[in-house]
Amino acid sequence: MTVLRARGLGKAYRGRPALEGCELDIPAGHVTGLVGPNGAGKSTLLNLAAGLLEPSTGTIEVCGGVPGSGPEQLAKVGFVAQNAPVYPTLTVDEHLRLGAKLNPRWDAALAAERIGRIGLDPAQRAGRLSAGHRAQLALTLGIAKRPELLLLDEPVAALDPLARREFLRDLMAAVAEHGLSVVLSSHLVSDLERVCDHLVVLVGGRVRLAGELDELLATHHRLTGPRRDVGTLPADQEVISASHTERQTTVLVRTEAPVLDPVWTVGKPGLEDLVLAYLGAPARPVLRVVR
Numbered sequence: 703m704t705v706l707r708a709r710g711l712g713k714a715y716r717g718r719p720a721l722e723g724c725e726l727d728i729p730a731g732h733v734t735g736l737v738g739p740n741g742a743g744k745s746t747l748l749n750l751a752a753g754l755l756e757p758s759t760g761t762i763e764v765c766g767g768v769p770g771s772g773p774e775q776l777a778k779v780g781f782v783a784q785n786a787p788v789y790p791t792l793t794v795d796e797h798l799r800l801g802a803k804l805n806p807r808w809d810a811a812l813a814a815e816r817i818g819r820i821g822l823d824p825a826q827r828a829g830r831l832s833a834g835h836r837a838q839l840a841l842t843l844g845i846a847k848r849p850e851l852l853l854l855d856e857p858v859a860a861l862d863p864l865a866r867r868e869f870l871r872d873l874m875a876a877v878a879e880h881g882l883s884v885v886l887s888s889h890l891v892s893d894l895e896r897v898c899d900h901l902v903v904l905v906g907g908r909v910r911l912a913g914e915l916d917e918l919l920a921t922h923h924r925l926t927g928p929r930r931d932v933g934t935l936p937a938d939q940e941v942i943s944a945s946h947t948e949r950q951t952t953v954l955v956r957t958e959a960p961v962l963d964p965v966w967t968v969g970k971p972g973l974e975d976l977v978l979a980y981l982g983a984p985a986r987p988v989l990r991v992v993r
């Protein structure tokens with residue numbers, strides 16, 4: 703089942719494109735990491751999925767419906783925007799009560815347990831919380847809503863390393879126990895490596911890479927060998943990035959077939975190598991649909 707489908711999706715702000723020609727099929731029941739450099743269009747994509755923005759071109763469908771199209775649709779999708787917006791004059795407890803009122807599937811026990819574990823004072827006004835605790839409050843509201851799809855825009859940026867680990871653990875528990883689907887943007891590749899099984903790389907408003915993480919890692923190879931022109935590589939080896947020293951060439955290629963040329967030492971890239979290679983690569987409209 704597909705939880706997010708985009709076809710020819712584009713968004714322009716005052717005529718300037720922020721997202722162009724996005725084709726995506728994000729599967730349900732998985733955690734999908736959304737990565738890309740600053741200004742790549744990640745927040746724009748998440749805001750479109752949450753129904754807070756309207757597409758300029760193309761279509762986006764989330765949990766089988768048009769984003770933000772009615773109460774039923776709104777109940778299915780949770781969104782924690784960048785900088786974790788909360789109501790500054792409401793207390794922590796008032797946020798939880800508001801959550802219970804607004805969300806038909808609200809999990810009060812889970813919300814209370816998280817708030818207690820984090821050590822938030824229920825009587826504290828949200829505007830007086832530290833940035834990390836504010837983020838924790840917003841994330842608690844997102845998880846306790848029990849949506850089908852949770853969209854998180856850089857959710858862990860303000861959290862300390864321990865809080866980050868605990869939050870990611872809570873997220874994975876919700877995926878395992880309730881079949882929650884998650885799309886989260888982050889610059890912290892090591893965190894993504896821990897929780898994501900699908901990946902979308904956006905560069906310059908375009909989808910550069912998308913797919914199942916294991917499959918993506920299996921079809922990319924780091925080749926090291928004597929210096930040579932990478933233009934001479936076989937046509938089925940797509941060159942993603944290349945670097946040279948005086949005597950040596952290192953190249954990251956994508957290919958379904960094994961690399962048999964004995965001149966190369968073939969290594970497996972990690973997620974960070976893969977992401978960095980795509981972020982540094984010249985923008986080409988290489989579209990791939992998540993299966």
Ligand SMILES: Nc1ncnc2c1ncn2[C@@H]1O[C@H](COP(=O)(O)OP(=O)(O)OP(=O)(O)O)[C@@H](O)[C@H]1O
Pocket residue numbers: 715716719720738739740741742743744745746747
């Ligand atoms: N409200 C807006 N009005 C005009 N331009 C905007 C607006 N929001 C975003 N943009 C532009 O759209 C492009 C994509 O921005 P977006 O915030 O989606 O990127 P991002 O990948 O989330 O970046 P970051 O990693 O820095 O958060 C940028 O060039 C940005 O300047």
